[in-house]
Every structure is written in C-alpha cells, then in structure tokens.
Amino acid sequence: MVTELNRNELSYPPPSGVIGAARKGLQGVNRYATAREIAELKSALSGYCGIAEEFIFVTSGVEILLGQLIQLFARKGGIVIIDPTFFIIARVAESLKTGLRKVRLMRPSLDLPMEPLIAEARDAALVVIDSPNNPTGRLLLDRESTRKICESTKGILLVDESYCEFAGFSVIDMVKNYSNLIVTRTMSKAFGLAGLKVGYMAAAEDVLRDLSSLEVALRPTTPSAYATVAALKDIEYMKNNAALVGKERERVSRAASAMGVEVYPSSTNFLLMRTSQTNAARKLKDLEVIVFDPSNQFSSQFIRVSIGTPDENNIFLSALEKVLAME
Amino acid sequence: MAKRIGLIVNPIAGMGGSVGLKGTDGKMYPKAVELGAEPVTAARAKAFLSHLKLKDKSAFSVAPGGMGEDIARDAGIKFTVVSSLSGRKTSADDTRRIGREMSNKVDLLVFVGGDGTARDVYDAVGLKIPVIGVPSGVKMFGAVFAVNAIAAAEIVDAFIEGNAAISEKEVMDINEEAYREGRLESKLYGYLMVPEVAGLVQSGKEATTYSESSHENQEAIARYIIEGMLADTLYLLGAGSTTTAIAEGLKVRKTLLGVDAIHNNRVVAENLNEKGILELLKHHNKVKIIISPIGGNGFIFGRGNQEFSPAVLKLIEKDDIIVVATRDKINRAASLRVDTNDARIDKKLKGFMRVVTHYNEEVVVEVV
Ligand SMILES: Cc1ncc(COP(=O)(O)O)c(C=O)c1O
Numbered sequence: 001m002v003t004e005l006n007r008n009e010l011s012y013p014p015p016s017g018v019i020g021a022a023r024k025g026l027q028g029v030n031r032y033a034t035a036r037e038i039a040e041l042k043s044a045l046s047g048y049c050g051i052a053e054e055f056i057f058v059t060s061g062v063e064i065l066l067g068q069l070i071q072l073f074a075r076k077g078g079i080v081i082i083d084p085t086f087f088i089i090a091r092v093a094e095s096l097k098t099g100l101r102k103v104r105l106m107r108p109s110l111d112l113p114m115e116p117l118i119a120e121a122r123d124a125a126l127v128v129i130d131s132p133n134n135p136t137g138r139l140l141l142d143r144e145s146t147r148k149i150c151e152s153t154k155g156i157l158l159v160d161e162s163y164c165e166f167a168g169f170s171v172i173d174m175v176k177n178y179s180n181l182i183v184t185r186t187m188s189k190a191f192g193l194a195g196l197k198v199g200y201m202a203a204a205e206d207v208l209r210d211l212s213s214l215e216v217a218l219r220p221t222t223p224s225a226y227a228t229v230a231a232l233k234d235i236e237y238m239k240n241n242a243a244l245v246g247k248e249r250e251r252v253s254r255a256a257s258a259m260g261v262e263v264y265p266s267s268t269n270f271l272l273m274r275t276s277q278t279n280a281a282r283k284l285k286d287l288e289v290i291v292f293d294p295s296n297q298f299s300s301q302f303i304r305v306s307i308g309t310p311d312e313n314n315i316f317l318s319a320l321e322k323v324l325a326m327e
Numbered sequence: 328m329a330k331r332i333g334l335i336v337n338p339i340a341g342m343g344g345s346v347g348l349k350g351t352d353g354k355m356y357p358k359a360v361e362l363g364a365e366p367v368t369a370a371r372a373k374a375f376l377s378h379l380k381l382k383d384k385s386a387f388s389v390a391p392g393g394m395g396e397d398i399a400r401d402a403g404i405k406f407t408v409v410s411s412l413s414g415r416k417t418s419a420d421d422t423r424r425i426g427r428e429m430s431n432k433v434d435l436l437v438f439v440g441g442d443g444t445a446r447d448v449y450d451a452v453g454l455k456i457p458v459i460g461v462p463s464g465v466k467m468f469g470a471v472f473a474v475n476a477i478a479a480a481e482i483v484d485a486f487i488e489g490n491a492a493i494s495e496k497e498v499m500d501i502n503e504e505a506y507r508e509g510r511l512e513s514k515l516y517g518y519l520m521v522p523e524v525a526g527l528v529q530s531g532k533e534a535t536t537y538s539e540s541s542h543e544n545q546e547a548i549a550r551y552i553i554e555g556m557l558a559d560t561l562y563l564l565g566a567g568s569t570t571t572a573i574a575e576g577l578k579v580r581k582t583l584l585g586v587d588a589i590h591n592n593r594v595v596a597e598n599l600n601e602k603g604i605l606e607l608l609k610h611h612n613k614v615k616i617i618i619s620p621i622g623g624n625g626f627i628f629g630r631g632n633q634e635f636s637p638a639v640l641k642l643i644e645k646d647d648i649i650v651v652a653t654r655d656k657i658n659r660a661a662s663l664r665v666d667t668n669d670a671r672i673d674k675k676l677k678g679f680m681r682v683v684t685h686y687n688e689e690v691v692v693e694v695v
Contacts, residue, residue: 083690094654094688101681102690107661116679116691278478279524297658300524327378327477 003308003315006292008134008163008270010192010245011308015237018230022196025226033222041225044232045200049172049185055202057211058225059218062162062186062199067092068214069158069182069201070126074098077125077155082112084297086134086160093128105136110264112140114148121153130160132167135294135304137266139167146171150178156207158182162199165190165242167267172202179204189269190242191231196224245269249307255317259324270306277301277323287319330385330487333409333433335425335448336372337440338393338417340463369398371463371476372439376402378480381487388433390425393417419447426451435486435522437479439463442501445471449498449517457493457520459483470496470624471519482522491522494541494655495568497621499631513630515566515584515621544653545572547686552617552651553577561611562589563604565618565632569651573617586634601636608642615647625660627694628676629667637669645675650682657682663694 038058046053059065070079070092078099081089085102093100101120106113112129121127127149131140141149141159149157161183164170172183182203188194198220220228231238253263253271262274272294277283279300281293292304305316376382376399387406389395394417399406409432410425422444429436430452438448439461448458460472461479473479485491500516549572556562564570566584574581577592585598588607596607608614621631627650628635650663665676681689 094685098687100685100688102684102688104690104692106693113679113691113693120691278474279481282481282524296655299659327374 002288002290003312003319004290005306005308005312005316006290006304007194008189008268008292008306009194010189010241010269011306011312012192012241012244014192014227014231015234017234018193018227021230022223022227025221025223029222031222033219033225037222037225038219041220041229044229048232048235049202051173051176051202054205055175055208056200057203057208057215058198058200058220060199060220060224061188061197062160062184062201063088065184065199065201065218066128066158066160068211068218069184070128071096072210073126073156078123080117080120080124080127082117082129082133082140084133084135084294085128086130086162089128089130089160098125105133105138105140110136110138112145114145118148118152121149121155121157123155124153125155126158127153127155128158128160130162132161132163132267134163134268135270135292135297136264136272137268137270138264139169139267141171142169143171143174146174146181147178150174150181153180156180156182158184160184162186162189163268165238166245166269168242169267175202175204179206182207187228187231190245191228191238192241193224193227193231196220196227198224198228242269245307248310248313252305252307252313252317256320259321261320261324270304272302272304274298275301275303275320275324277326280323283323283326284316284319287322289316289319291316330435331433332385332387332483332487333429333436334372334387334389334395334399334406335422335429335436335438335440335444336368336390336393336395336398337422337438337444337447337463338366338368340368340440340444368439368463369393371461372398373402374476375437375439375461375479375483376404378477379483380480381484385487388429390421390429394421394425419443422447423451430455435459435483437461437483442469442499445469445498445519446500446516449519452519454495454518454520457486457522459486459521469499469516471498471521482524485524486522491524493520493522495519496521497567497631499621512633514633515631517584518568541653541655542572544655544685545569546576548651548653548683549573549576551683551686551688552649556592557613557615558591560590560613560615561595561607563587563599563607563614563616563635564589565616565635567619567621569619569653570617573651586632599634601634601639604634604639605642608639614643615649616643617649617651619651620656620660620663624664625662625692626664626666627680628665628672630664637667637672640667640669640672640676645680648676648680650680652682652684654684657684657690657692660692663692665694 042053042056074096079093080101081093083102083104103117133140175181184201187198257263264272280303294302294304388409389399389406391408391412396408410428426448436458461476462472495518498516499513502512552573553576564587571581579594582598588596620627665673677694679691680694683689
C-alpha cells in the first residue's frame, strides 16, 4: 500500500455533522449557490476570524485566488515574493511579464531577511509571503514585521496563512488597521476539507472592490459552503486535530533527528528535512512512501513530509530508516 | 534500445590525498608512489558498478586494462573494450585518446577521477555526449561530479530509464602548485553536459520542474540585460555560457572562458587578464561587470573569474556588479560566495546581492 505524505492534507476525516451538511448542500445542486448561502458562509467565517463580514471574500480554494490576485496586481506594477515559497505563487509570478523580485530566505537559518525585503517592497504593487511558509514550515512574520512591510510598501502585502491553525498565530485582525493588507486562509489544512476547496481572504473594502468582478466566478460550491458552515461550528474538532498533528510532528521530528536527519522547526502539518542521501524522495518512493521533493529549491537530499496519522508516520519513519541505511 | 555506457578510470587519480600531496597531476605521481600512496579509483569504480541497478539494460564499453577493463571484469558485468594502452603506465593522453574514441560509441561516458581527469575528458569529448564524474581525485571543485559513487550510480540508472535532465556544468582548472601551498586558484576550463536525476514528478498538483530549457532561460536573461545596457558604459563580461548568451544577443563574439569588454555594443577588448582590465579602467569611468557564479556552489569571485582580482574590484562599486544565473543554477546554490584573498574586498561584497534569473526577474541572495 502506498502512503501519501506529499500534499499537506489532514489525515483525519471530517466529523459526521460536516458530511451531513455537505449532503444537504447536494440536494440543491441544480441551482448555483445563492447570495444568501454565501452570506451565511461569510457570517460563519466572520465569527471564526473575529472580523466583520465586509472584510471577507470567499473563494473555491486559496490557490486560485492567489493566482488571480497576483495577476490583478501585476497590472499595476512589480511583484515581490520570497524564495522558497508555495509553488503556485512562484509559478504564477514567474509566468507574468511584470517585474518579479524574489527575496531568498537566509541559509541555513531560513530567516526572512527584513532589510532587503523592505527595500524590494517599497515600490512593488504586491508583496506575497506565505507565513507559515511552504516548504520550510517556518512562521516568517510576526505583528511587528507585518506592520513594517505594510507601512513601507506603496503596494499591497498579501500574507497567505493557510497553515495558521497549526501555528496558533495570525495577523488577520490587522486588516482592520492596514488598508493594504490581505490575509488568505483555507479550509483545506487544519479543518481537513481539502477536497471541498474552500478558501477565503480578509482585506479592507477598497481591495475587495477590486475583486468584485470575480466574486461570483470564484464562489465555492453549495455542498462546500454548507460543509464549511458546519465545520466552523465545531472548532474543537479542528483544534483537537491540530494539536494531534502538532504532537505527532514533534514525535516525527525527534525520531528523524535521532536518525541523524536535520529537521527544520515547523509551525505547520509538515516537516522539511535534510537527509544524508541524495535523491531521498525518490528512494522513499521506491519504498511506497510519497513525500514532496523540493529538489528544485534545495538539494536532492531534502524532503518535505506531511504529518499523517501515527500509523502513517511510523511507516514513513521506518522507510526513512531504510533509506538512510543504504550505502 | 539498450543505452551504451562508457567507462574510463584514471588509475592514479586521488593517490596524492592520503599522503598529503593534493593531487597527482604532472610530476607528482612518482612522488606519491614513493610515499606509499595506494590506488583509490579502482574501489570507487567498483562501488559505482555494484550500485548500478540497470546493468542489464545497458551495453558497456570500457577502457582497457587498469583504466576500466580489469574492474569491469571483477564486477562481473558484460562489456567490450575500447582501444588499447600505449604503454604500461597510463597517462592523460590515454584518457583523451580513449575518450575521443568513445565519444562516437556511447550515449553516456562515466569517468572515475578528479578535476584533472575531468579536463582530459573535456578535451576529448567536449559537448558531444553527456558525461558524469565519479569523484575519486583529491580536488573536485567542478560541478561535473556526482556526490559519491552511489549517487553516480543513481544518476546513471536515471539516465538509462530516461529520467535524467541534462545541463551544462563547469569543468574547473585548479592551479595545483598553488593548491599545494594552501591557496585555491581556479578558473573555468570548459563545459560538459552532465545528467542529473530530474525532480520527482509528483502525483497531484505539485509538479516541480521548469519546462523551459536552460538555454531559453539564458536568452531571456540576455534580453533583459541588453535592454538595460547604458550607452558610453564599459561592460566587462566574465566567463561562462550565460554571459556568452548576452554577447550572442548583441551579435558580438565572446570568449567563452574569459573576460571580454563591450562598449556601445561593440567588443573593445577580448580575453582580458587582470592587467588588461586595469589598463582599460584607466580610460573609462562608467564601468559595469557582468558575471555568473562559477563552479556549482555560488562563487562569484575567488574561484573562477580570477581576472577580477582585488585590485580590479577595488575600483568597482558593488552596485555596478551585475550577477546573472539561470533559475536552476541559483536554486542549486544556497548563497553567493566570495573569497578574494582580500578581506576588505570580501567585506565590501558581502551582504545581499540581486541575481538576474530571467527577463525582469531577480532574486535577492545573501553573499557570504
Ligand atoms: C501555502 C499554501 N497556500 C495555499 C494552499 C492551497 O490551499 P487551497 O486548498 O485552499 O487551494 C497550499 C496547499 O498546499 C499551501 O501550501
């Protein structure tokens, strides 16, 4: 049996209430999701995030929204991203004709170098930072650095917080004070609804107005909307899962470290590791454990492994041990 | 069809290391033997062959005697022998001669040796066929080597299966005399086509590799650089294939392995050494250097590009140094590096630098 730990999903299924709600949403799928259903979804998200509905925009997954935002702002000026960053962010930005500046995380600390970032951000139309960062797992921004970037750029700061529930930290409330801040989040990670593709963003009304023409096209499906509302009523379930993932992550981290693997600290549901083996991801694949291969950004000794159930993690650890024992 | 794999072993490479000689180039070989050095390449070659999984899917052509044949026989693989040896002792001439012969007969050439062997192989095959080095020398600063014999086997397996990506990698020329005295002086000697295991194509949404070839990437860099070029400014183009792409874009000649000077889109000096550069600098006050990291580990000054000596760099502002590198190349180097033997110059260059990686695309990288 193949163990897939390459997409940073949650390994636990949603509670029955969420499945039931999705089923209810299915009953009306001859219709598009109505404005009222979307309003209910926004209201639930507003309650969860602690910000007013006027600040919220919902979308069928964050990925597509990130692409749209980058394309939208690229018409106004240059884009700044970090390196490495979530693959989709990099590829969309690279495909554009506008100026692209990447600011590389320092090695080996993987810290975000603020000074060059601020310098590049100054005249940019859009600065995109995924924090916690994929693939490093590192929380890159605190409130202070977020404030600094917002105040020094004449453009927009987009913080992708897809993994914020694992980090237990967010700057989403700062959209109330900074009209050039966008925060994106997803139901795909800690809430475990990846297959439903629901994401959302929070931003000041001016920014949202720019997106209004896309609002209908990006709406989530009806079953997704219903399921999300139900999931947001059961925050405890999500929190328990996030805590479980955190506990497992530390266990996997300790076990891999004990094998001599260099494990980077993570605020997410995945771990970046540097092994002693070249082509480590491929060797794990030969043992039917699929991890993400970040070899276009690091050497082929690196792997990014998602945290699964304790059983899945044990399968990964024993495969890792076998790979490390190869000559 | 079975892939044809060539194997050339330099039996004396790496022997200097154990007796502290830092290489067996030139006249050092008899000295190494006198000091009791043991051959090491045979063991590396054997390790490489024994880790190869797809031996049966390939046809081996090996160099004669101690340059391959003996080891291949020990390893129990099927092979044909290419050429014969001129005398009892093998030499660089043998490597070059056999390499040339193999370049018409194999799909991939594997050599076991060090930087010196890599240069001999380059002399023989150039960019005609892909080449991978199994590291066994004392100095291996070039990027044409696998990390070790096992990694080399993985790469060759991937090549046989058609899962290897091929790119040009630098062959370095290290001044062995200087190295023995504890200094590292190196320059770019040439390029070989080197296969590497391509990033895993992932199931699902996260595919990771670039679809563009490194040459297309270099052309995009060149277009961007050329558009930004200023009139009445002297551009000193360093060695390498990326800077050469810039010259091609300007439709002027470029010395692949040396520094050329361009002024108002015309070449004003070719293959400059330090002295020549200093002379030119006397007559120009607007000067920019365009260079690419050399050696596979991010070095911009100090390993390769040695024409840009501390005396030259003293006269150039950091902002007037333009670094260019393909996305792939910069992704592979964790940082940019300088080691000019002049602490003040190193200090001036350290901090952060932008690297042009595509058309209007730059990455800010730390210089260490
Ligand atoms: C940083 C980051 N943002 C966004 C996403 C995708 O989120 P969604 O499923 O909402 O499109 C991922 C998923 O891998 C991610 O790693």
